[in-house]
Amino acid sequence: MKIALTMLSTKDLATLAQRIISNSQSGKYTVITNHPLVASLQTSYTEYDKVYTKQAFSGKGKDVAAADRERDLAYSNFKAFLNGYRKLPSAPNVQLSEDLYGIFKTFGLDIDRLSYSSQTAQMKKLIETLELPENQQKITALSINTAFAEMKTKQADFEDIFAQQAEANADLRQMTSASAIRKDLEKVLKSYINLITAMKDVQGWELLYSDINELVKAAKNSSVAKGSQDNGSPTATKVE
Numbered sequence: 311m312k313i314a315l316t317m318l319s320t321k322d323l324a325t326l327a328q329r330i331i332s333n334s335q336s337g338k339y340t341v342i343t344n345h346p347l348v349a350s351l352q353t354s355y356t357e358y359d360k361v362y363t364k365q366a367f368s369g370k371g372k373d374v375a376a377a378d379r380e381r382d383l384a385y386s387n388f389k390a391f392l393n394g395y396r397k398l399p400s401a402p403n404v405q406l407s408e409d410l411y412g413i414f415k416t417f418g419l420d421i422d423r424l425s426y427s428s429q430t431a432q433m434k435k436l437i438e439t440l441e442l443p444e445n446q447q448k449i450t451a452l453s454i455n456t457a458f459a460e461m462k463t464k465q466a467d468f469e470d471i472f473a474q475q476a477e478a479n480a481d482l483r484q485m486t487s488a489s490a491i492r493k494d495l496e497k498v499l500k501s502y503i504n505l506i507t508a509m510k511d512v513q514g515w516e517l518l519y520s521d522i523n524e525l526v527k528a529a530k531n532s533s534v535a536k537g538s539q540d541n542g543s544p545t546a547t548k549v550e
Contacts, residue, residue, distance in 0.1 A: 311507045311523050313530050315496040323492065326529040327355045327499055330522060339518040341509075347502050354495040361491055370475040374426070377471045381464035382422040385433070388457045389414050395452070406448040413439050426472060433465050 315323060334348050342348060392414065395407040417436045421429050439445065440458060449458050503526065510519035 311503055311510075311519070311526050313503070313526050315500060318529060318532075320492070322529055322532050323495065323499075324355070324359060326525060327351065327358070327495060329525045329528075330499070330502065331355060333521055333525065334518075338521075339514075341514040342518060347498070347505060351495075351498050351502050354491075354498045358491045358495045370471065370478060373471050374468075374475050377464070377468040378426060378429075381429075381433070381461070381468045384457075384461040384464040385422055388454070388461050389419065391454060391457065403448075403451050406451055410440070410445065410448055410452075413445065426468075430465075430469060430472070437462055437465060 318326065331348070331352055334342050334345075334351075337343070389411070392407045392411040395401060396404060396411050398404060401407075413436065417432050417439075418424075421432045421436070424432065440449065449455055503522070506515065506519050506522050509515040
């Protein structure tokens, strides 16, 4: 019974291990009942199953980008209103808009072009300054409380989703790598297949060998078929 486990795809290796475990634990073969190698194979497969399809990153990048666009829009709209209003000398409270626009100048008129972290830092300072009592009075006089509240909300939303992404990425980095887990599974699976092969002529092991051999053949055929599609030639099935 020969198969190059390293040549199997990630999914095919998982499928072979799962089928061998299921077959070995079916109760049909007394010779393998409660065998420690089956338990070891089950443990390795369980760990492999947890991580072999995991993403390299959290997948929240699009959500973060969308949240950033939303806060950029809220920031730009607020800034644009003040910039336009201060250019109308005859408008009531025009000086208030000039004062508030001056605060935007202080922290930068292109905050929305900064990196996520730099923009967040500047936005927090901008919002903190605009929340001062004297500036809140100016915002109220200009009837732009809603616009300010929206900018604050969009900033808070961004910080929340960004924090979620950072936490998720940290969790993924802490997980044992799929490649290391795969090597462990291959090692145990190879030992199990070798055991059954070595015992194939011993009474009581013949049926187990025959059934497991069919599962191995199926895995090899799947590997060969995929290799032919990908490379135009069969995939090798040497002993590992």
